[in-house]
Amino acid sequence: MTFDSSNPFANRSTLEYELPPFDLIRDEHYLPAFYEGCAQQLREIDEILASGEPTFENTLVAMERSGRLLERALLVFFNKSSSDTSPEVDKIEAEIAPKLAAHSDAIRLNPALYARIEAIYNKRGELGLDAESNWLVVRYYEDFRMAGAHLSEAERERAKEINLRLAELDTKFGQQLLADTNDLGVWVDDIAELDGLSEGDIAAAAANAKERGHEGKWFLGMVNFTGNPLLETMTNRALREQIFKNSLVKGGRNNENDNRPVLLEMVKLRAEKARLFGFESHAHYVLTDRTAKNPKNVHEMLHKIAAPARKNAEREAADIQAAIKAEGHDFEVKPWDWSLYTEKVRAEKYSIDVEAFKPYFELNNVLFDGVFYAANKLFGLSFVERPDLKAYHPEARVFEVFNEDGSKLALFIGDFYTRDSKRGGAWMNTLVDQSHLLGQLPVVVNNLNIVKPPQGQPTLLSLDFTRTLFHEFGHALHGMLSNVTYPRFSGTSTPRDFVEFPSQVNEMWIEWPAVLDNYAKHYQTGERIPAEWIENLNRASTFNQGHDTVAYLAASVLDLAWHELSPEQIPSDVEDFEAKAIAKYGLDFDLVPTRYRSTYFSHIFSGGYSAGYYGYIWSEVLDAETVDWFKNNGGLTRANGDHFRNELLSRGGTQDALQLFRNFRGKDAQIEPLLKRRGLL
Numbered sequence: 001m002t003f004d005s006s007n008p009f010a011n012r013s014t015l016e017y018e019l020p021p022f023d024l025i026r027d028e029h030y031l032p033a034f035y036e037g038c039a040q041q042l043r044e045i046d047e048i049l050a051s052g053e054p055t056f057e058n059t060l061v062a063m064e065r066s067g068r069l070l071e072r073a074l075l076v077f078f079n080k081s082s083s084d085t086s087p088e089v090d091k092i093e094a095e096i097a098p099k100l101a102a103h104s105d106a107i108r109l110n111p112a113l114y115a116r117i118e119a120i121y122n123k124r125g126e127l128g129l130d131a132e133s134n135w136l137v138v139r140y141y142e143d144f145r146m147a148g149a150h151l152s153e154a155e156r157e158r159a160k161e162i163n164l165r166l167a168e169l170d171t172k173f174g175q176q177l178l179a180d181t182n183d184l185g186v187w188v189d190d191i192a193e194l195d196g197l198s199e200g201d202i203a204a205a206a207a208n209a210k211e212r213g214h215e216g217k218w219f220l221g222m223v224n225f226t227g228n229p230l231l232e233t234m235t236n237r238a239l240r241e242q243i244f245k246n247s248l249v250k251g252g253r254n255n256e257n258d259n260r261p262v263l264l265e266m267v268k269l270r271a272e273k274a275r276l277f278g279f280e281s282h283a284h285y286v287l288t289d290r291t292a293k294n295p296k297n298v299h300e301m302l303h304k305i306a307a308p309a310r311k312n313a314e315r316e317a318a319d320i321q322a323a324i325k326a327e328g329h330d331f332e333v334k335p336w337d338w339s340l341y342t343e344k345v346r347a348e349k350y351s352i353d354v355e356a357f358k359p360y361f362e363l364n365n366v367l368f369d370g371v372f373y374a375a376n377k378l379f380g381l382s383f384v385e386r387p388d389l390k391a392y393h394p395e396a397r398v399f400e401v402f403n404e405d406g407s408k409l410a411l412f413i414g415d416f417y418t419r420d421s422k423r424g425g426a427w428m429n430t431l432v433d434q435s436h437l438l439g440q441l442p443v444v445v446n447n448l449n450i451v452k453p454p455q456g457q458p459t460l461l462s463l464d465f466t467r468t469l470f471h472e473f474g475h476a477l478h479g480m481l482s483n484v485t486y487p488r489f490s491g492t493s494t495p496r497d498f499v500e501f502p503s504q505v506n507e508m509w510i511e512w513p514a515v516l517d518n519y520a521k522h523y524q525t526g527e528r529i530p531a532e533w534i535e536n537l538n539r540a541s542t543f544n545q546g547h548d549t550v551a552y553l554a555a556s557v558l559d560l561a562w563h564e565l566s567p568e569q570i571p572s573d574v575e576d577f578e579a580k581a582i583a584k585y586g587l588d589f590d591l592v593p594t595r596y597r598s599t600y601f602s603h604i605f606s607g608g609y610s611a612g613y614y615g616y617i618w619s620e621v622l623d624a625e626t627v628d629w630f631k632n633n634g635g636l637t638r639a640n641g642d643h644f645r646n647e648l649l650s651r652g653g654t655q656d657a658l659q660l661f662r663n664f665r666g667k668d669a670q671i672e673p674l675l676k677r678r679g680l681l
Contacts, residue, residue, distance in 0.1 A: 001032050009033035009073045015389070016400075017411045017441050018432050020076045022392045027088045030077050034096055037070025038103045045107055054116035056127055060140055064437055064486050071433075071487075074100070076392070079429045083447050084393045084421045090175050094168070101167035105160045108147035117141055132654045136486050139653070146289055148277060155276055162273045166266060173262045174423065174606035177250060180257035181222045181600070182420055184246040188218040188239070196235040196340075198355060200460055204451040222247055223449070224424025224600065226551070226593050229462060231339040233355055237331075244336035251599035252574070259599040260574045263562075266605055271567045283563040283611040290495045290612065291657050295564060298614045304671065305617070306553055306585055308680040312546025317591050319345045335591055342544050350540040352533065354463055361466045362523035363416065363450070363459035370466075370519030371473045374509040378641030379481065380404025383412070391415070395452075396445070401480055410434075410480035411443040416459070416469075418449035423602070425449065426468050428475035428503075433490040434482040442491065444479040446472040458523050467507055474506030475499075483650035490652050496608070497615035498657040502649060504616075504623035505630075511537065514636055542679025547592050549678055554587045554594035556614040559604045563611040574598050617674075622661055624673035629665060 004010070008024040010033075015021060044066035051058040081093045107113065120127075121141040124134055144150075148159045187209070188194060194202050205218035212219060220230060220243060228243050251259035270282040279285035283295045292298050320341040321333050333341065346352045368383070375381045382402045389398040389411070396415040403409050413431070415422075432443040448468060453459055461469070478499075479491035492499050509515045511534060520529040561581035571577040578598055582588050596603065596613075603609040626644075633640055647664040655663075662668060675681045 001035065003032040003036040007033055007036075009037070009069060009076075012068075012072070017408075017443050019389055019398075019411060019443055020072070020392075020431055022076075022390050025076065025392075027086075027092065030073060030092050031095065033069065033073035034077075034099075037067065037073050038099070040069050041067035041103070042106065045110070045113065049112055049116070054119050056120060056129060056133065056137065059116045059120060060136055061437070063140070064136075064435075064488060068438075070103075075429070075431050075433075079431060079445060080392055082423050082427070082429070083396075083415055083445075084419070085178070085423075086421060093171050094175070097167040097171040098164045101163040102160065105147070105156075105163055108144055109149055109151075109156045109160060111149065111153075111156075114144045114149035117144055132485055132489065135654055136488060139488060142289065146285075151276070159273060159276060162269050162276075166269055166273075169262050169266045169269075170606050173251075173259050173266070174602060176257040176259055176262070177224075177600055177602055177606065178423055180251050180253065180255070180259075181224065181424060183257070184222050184250060186220045186239070186243055186246060187214070188220065191218065193236050193239055194218060194234070196233040197230060198233070198358065198460075200358075200453050200457060201230060201233075201451070203454045203457060207452070207454045221418070221451075222250060222424075224602065225595050226597065227335075227339065229339075229464065231336060232343050232462075234340065237337070240336040240340065241334070248593065248597060249599075250597075252597065259605070263598055263601075263605050264570060264572075264574065267562050267565060268567055268570045270563065270610065271565050271570070275567065281564045281566065283560055286563070286611040290497045290615075292497050292614070292618060295560060295611075298560065298618070301618065301621075301671065302553060302556060302585070302614065305549060305675070305678070305680060306557075306587060308675075309546055309549035309553060309678070310586055310589060312679060313550045313589055313592050314546070316342070316345075316544060316546045317589075319349075323348065333591060335593055338547065338591060342547070346540060346543055350536045350543065352536050352540055357463055357529070357533070358460040359522050359524070360520045360529040361461040361463070363461055365519050365521060365523065366461060366466055366469055367414065368519075369521075370510070370515055371470055373518050374470075374506075374512070374515045374636065375473070375477065377514070377636045378638070379477075379645055380638060380641070381409065386411075395419075408441060410441055412476055412480065413443070413445040415445060416448045416450050417452040419452075422447065422449065425602075426472050428472055428479065428492070430479055430491060433487050434479070434484065435487040435490055436483075436485045438487060440487075442479050442482060444476045444491075446476050448472065460523065467510055470507050470510050471503045474503030477506065478502045478649055478652075481645050481649045482652050484652045484654055489654045493653040495657050496612040497618045498622075500616050500619035501622045501626075501661075504620055505626050505644075508627045508630065509636065512636055541677070545678045545680075549680070550587055550589055550592045551595040552617065553585070554582045554592075555596045555601065556617065557581060557585045557587060558594055558596075558598065559601070559609070559611060559613040562598070562604070620677075621671055621674045622669050624677050625665060625669040627677075628673050 007029050008021050012018055013020055048059055048062045081089050117140050121137055124137045148156055205220055208219040209217040226247055228247055231240050234240050251257060274282040274285040277285055287294050323341050323344050324333055343354055372383045380403060383399045386398045386400050391398050391413050395417050396413050399412045401410040401412055426448045429445040430442060431445060432440050434440055434442040450459060450465055475492060482491040484490055517528060558578060558581055582594060603613050630640055648660050651660055
């Protein structure tokens with residue numbers, strides 16, 4: 001395996017914004033770049049250790065500059081493995097993951113390096129550092145302690161062994177889940193079975209089948225969470241049941257993709273590692289470095305929400321049962337009926353037909369005239385599509401982003417369509433992180449999983465996908481507006497239970513009158529969406545929140561339950577453990593299953609959110625407060641955008657996260673705005 005200057009990762013890209021040269025990158029380039037990148041960084045660490053008396057410059061700044069080759073290769077590779085994988089890429093990831101964990105440990109568990117950092121930390125008040133540099137000292141010290149640099153040699157060696165195995169299992173969980181999800185897609189032979197679906201949904205299902213070599217059939221793919229958006233309009237009850245039940249068993253069947261043994265081993269190893277570090281559980285270990293600080297604080301917040309959410313869900317179920325009876329049916333409502341009859345109840349109560357919204361939510365209109373328009377009004381940003389700049393996949397679109405004064409800000413890449421090679425869900429990645437130290441502007445990616453329509457047909461979004469587009473762009477803004485010196489703090493480098501906050505705030509502009517009026521136009525006639533539809537939607541803002549909150553809370557509780565176990569408490573029966581954990585919280589409502597069962601809970605077993613899924617609703621407390629602030633201060637204005645940008649979005653992880661919120665809001669957040677939003681007050 002050779003590495004030389006012909007490898008595309010050998011040097012910083014010469015393309016604009018250092019966009020990786022995707023036309024040159026091949027699978028065979030990743031491993032040589034990875035191994036050379038690891039070796040190069042270890043040589044750089046040796047130079048730091050040999051640089052004499054430790055100083056801020058020769059230790060911490062030098063560490064921030066180290067590992068650039070490795071970083072270039074990994075950012076591209078992990079974006080590839082999540083958005084456009086292949087058997088070869090899967091094989092490379094399986095090789096890289098444990099070796100990357102070992103490489104990280106070789107640095108973070110180096111006692112000599114830790115001693116240098118500790119020495120700088122102990123005299124940081126005497127160094128005359130600016131605020132960001134001082135915080136860098138604090139964070140490096142805490143990072144190394146969280147990694148275990150302060151442990152005994154034997155304890156460090158065991159931590160390395162655990163990290164190595166966890167990296168292998170993390171990769172295995174994700175790859176098996178993708179394989180099983182694809183395998184559980186449902187085939188349909190008769191178009192009559194698809195009654196209720198839109199022409200676009202049916203055409204997409206036909207195209208999916210054709211791509212798989214079965215022209216004349218229809219293929220309905222699974223999604224990563226429990227349920228499926230197609231259930232909102234599908235009238236065939238037997239088919240609804242099949243799709244729903246398939247969604248519940250992803251990664252949990254007795255086949256080669258069974259994730260139960262994988263997750264049980266992961267939970268045990270995490271618990272052992274936490275004990276090694278002196279913590280009661282993995283949750284206690286993780287949360288000490290989050291804004292929540294400990295599981296007790298999280299449970300206090302979740303308990304305030306759980307009981308009223310369950311009551312709301314039960315009321316919603318009664319409304320659905322009444323709707324079924326009103327249609328002349330005598331069957332008892334089941335989980336696979338919920339989405340369809342929820343929409344019927346919504347239509348009856350609020351005159352809302354979510355399917356009728358889709359022609360007004362065409363992808364390009366939502367993107368250019370909604371998402372980009374709101375960013376322009378708030379932050380003065382402008383966007384120019386650059387088809388001359390090539391991304392990692394033909395469907396990924398590249399946009400150049402400018403500040404109001406015309407200066408260059410970032411590149412934004414939108415990869416919107418689902419494919420078998422892409423993992424489920426929606427997310428933001430970076431290909432280049434902003435940093436003044438390194439002279440880098442950001443290159444940010446948003447991935448969604450919208451079903452691609454047949455050639456020549458418009459991409460019409462559901463309200464949920466429209467919300468997801470705005471949400472993920474909130475993450476993108478966090479990355480693109482970053483204005484920090486050190487790469488350690490760039491963009492979304494904040495605690496996990498804070499990182500969702502800016503993205504959730506960005507959802508508010510979906511229904512903001514000036515934004516909505518600009519993008520919600522019929523894709524054929526140009527007619528604006530009827531005002532009364534939006535009024536009805538606003539009246540229904542708390543509708544179905546019981547269901548959604550219970551499903552989310554059950555997943556959050558399940559995450560905490562797994563990660564508050566000791567090594568001796570690991571169960572053998574995954575399903576039994578799930579049921580008891582959810583029932584203990586009073587969320588065992590059969591009509592509303594948890595949003596993620598353990599075997600397909602990739603957030604916590606393959607996505608870095610272990611003991612952290614609560615962060616979405618924890619962040620929503622901050623989000624609800626912020627939305628109130630915008631509404632009370634004039635809404636979509638440049639002054640408001642600049643304040644949000646300058647005090648929070650541009651700061652990345654350069655301060656304590658809650659202090660950043662206080663700087664922006666002027667006070668601590670309260671839970672009442674969130675409870676009101678979700679109809680729980």
